[in-house]
Amino acid sequence: MAQAAAESKRARNQAARRERVIAAAVDLASDGGYDAVQMRDVAAQADVALGTLYRYFPSKDHLLIAALAEQVSSLQRRLLQKPPRGTEAADRVVDVLRRACRALEREPQLTAALVTALSSADPSVAEAKQEVNDILASVIENAADHDALAQREGVVRVLSHVWFAALVSWVGGMAPTGQMGDDLDITAHLILDR
Amino acid sequence: MAQAAAESKRARNQAARRERVIAAAVDLASDGGYDAVQMRDVAAQADVALGTLYRYFPSKDHLLIAALAEQVSSLQRRLLQKPPRGTEAADRVVDVLRRACRALEREPQLTAALVTALSSADPSVAEAKQEVNDILASVIENAADHDALAQREGVVRVLSHVWFAALVSWVGGMAPTGQMGDDLDITAHLILDR
DNA sequence: TTGCTAGATGGAACGTGTTCTAGTTTCGGA
């Protein structure tokens, strides 16, 4: 058979299944949030058997974190197109983080679902969470762009932590919309202003 | 009837039930963590019917957060006895937070259970979480003790956020033991040193 | 082309959080 793509037919089918599953999860999460992502429904909507779904993603949280990783990657790509504005490192970092916050706030149910998965305590998702974290860290580092203050140990770590906690806080209804951006703004300036 | 206590018999029985339930939850969580706190087991161990358990605590997360609130209150009381050491605000804050971290690290399963509940996205537990948060904030404020830098808007908020995120990170196996204390140390000094 | 095997399928089954129901007990007020 003429095999145009680099991958085998099987691999392509599998990649397609994987994409369908993630798309279904994102779709269900976008209305309804975490609870609306029911594994039976995801399987049905992706036209895949339940057992197959579990072969691809060993748990609901793995699935949602995989979806989150895709979102974060796409955020990263968009940032490469439109780099952050500002002369001071703090300003650029704040610009990036605020943009991301606004994007998340535009899809509250989806964000709630993804963040819920991200706060799972199950150690078996630690690796997947780390991947998300690494991307975020690189986004922040790029925005800081070799600023001397931002190179100090822990700066990026602190910003990631505040980011995560602010997200959980917003998703849980403990902080009003907009608070995430403000918290990150305050943090960045506390840490990065001389 | 001679009624020695200020409360009615009913109120005392109810308070006792509540305590038994929380004690049972803490006991089960101390081995086994979150998953080991099964509502049927809690009910059995507290000698209470399942329906009664749900009358007192509308969900497993409410129950565990109530348990956490008790632990945090007791931490606060202990701190009143042994105030933090250090001449600089940052040092006192770090002292307090490190002590708390060590206490939590001594009971990893219990901590995992309580933190898991604390990261629940369910808005109906927001109030209970806020209570925990408020206590923690007052602990930090007391440690900073009117230090000028610590009065800036957001300082306590940032520390709480880092504290929470570091906990989740540790509980989820993404950070080694000791990292929580270090992260808080770094954060406090980044923010509070002049 | 054919056969072998990894992977897919549909659906039953299980565990645990949560809800519900029907009957029983407790206790404060009359």
Added chain:
DNA sequence: TCCGAAACTAGAACACGTTCCATCTAGCAA
């Protein structure tokens, strides 16, 4: 002392994440 309401009990029932099984199918290798 006695009554009624509120609270408690035992346990069935339900929902959804997860596991398991028997069967079938697609695609690679020979």
